[in-house]
Amino acid sequence: MAAAADSPATDHNSAMSSRNPEVLWAQRSDKVYLTVALPDAKDISVKCDPKGLFSFSARGKQGENFELNLQLFAPILPEKCKTNVGLRNTICSIQKEEKGWWKRLLKSEEKPAPYIKVDWNKWVDEDDEESTLDEFSDEDDTVADDEDAESNDDEGMLYLPDLEKARGK
Numbered sequence: 001m002a003a004a005a006d007s008p009a010t011d012h013n014s015a016m017s018s019r020n021p022e023v024l025w026a027q028r029s030d031k032v033y034l035t036v037a038l039p040d041a042k043d044i045s046v047k048c049d050p051k052g053l054f055s056f057s058a059r060g061k062q063g064e065n066f067e068l069n070l071q072l073f074a075p076i077l078p079e080k081c082k083t084n085v086g087l088r089n090t091i092c093s094i095q096k097e098e099k100g101w102w103k104r105l106l107k108s109e110e111k112p113a114p115y116i117k118v119d120w121n122k123w124v125d126e127d128d129e130e131s132t133l134d135e136f137s138d139e140d141d142t143v144a145d146d147e148d149a150e151s152n153d154d155e156g157m158l159y160l161p162d163l164e165k166a167r168g169k
Contacts, residue, residue, distance in 0.1 A: 018065035021056070024119035029129055030099045032076075033122050034092045038066055044085055046092055048078040052107065054094065070116075073102040101126050 024035040034054065040061035047055040052072035060066055072094070080095035096102075106112055 018057070018067040020068055020113065020115045021058070021066045023068060023070075023116045024122075025105050025116065026119040026122035026124070027102060027105075028124060029101055029126070030096055032072065032094045032096065032102070032105065033119065034070075034094065035119055035122075036068065036090045036092070037088070038090065039088045041066070041085070041090060044083075044090055046081075046083045046090070048076055048081040048092075048094060050075055050078055050097070052076050054092070056090070056092075058090070070105070071107045073104055073107050074098065 022037040024037065026033045034056075036056055036058075038058055038060060041058040042061075044058040045056070047053075049055075052075050054068075054070045054072055054076075056066075056068040058066050075097040077095040077097055082093045084091045084093075104112075105116065
């Protein structure tokens with residue numbers, strides 16, 4: 001049995017197997033944001049097809065292969081799609097061919113896979129979009145820093161100076 005496990009066919013199959021990375025998504029009337037959560041990814045490849053096919057592949061920090069192929073709800077404009085690679089994730093801004101709100105991310109009406117989740121940090125409701133357009137106008141340039149900004153949040157420390165003052169009184 002050990003000889004069979006070392007056969008080239010088995011090695012080939014294990015090399016070809018890949019996992020799906022976690023994906024967070026949010027939309028605006030003109031764009032969809034996909035955040036692929038894969039820290040320290042290498043050999044990142046992102047492809048967008050006009051018919052709405054989004055493909056992502058990369059190697060994880062331990063050499064494992066990650067792959068993702070999504071048939072998006074509607075056609076997109078690949079030439080206007082942007083990718084921003086950060087240390088913890090890859091953020092893709094995908095331009096919709098037609099402005100409007102999609103009912104869901106994927107063309108299929110089936111429940112999406114468990115690794116696809118809504119990005120509530122970037123989500124904007126259809127009625128709220130106009131009031132937040134200015135806030136997100138430069139988002140494509142700074143979008144990779146979003147997660148780092150959250151982790152460096154000092155909100156939890158705001159009360160400490162007050163405690164120090166209370167001790168001194």
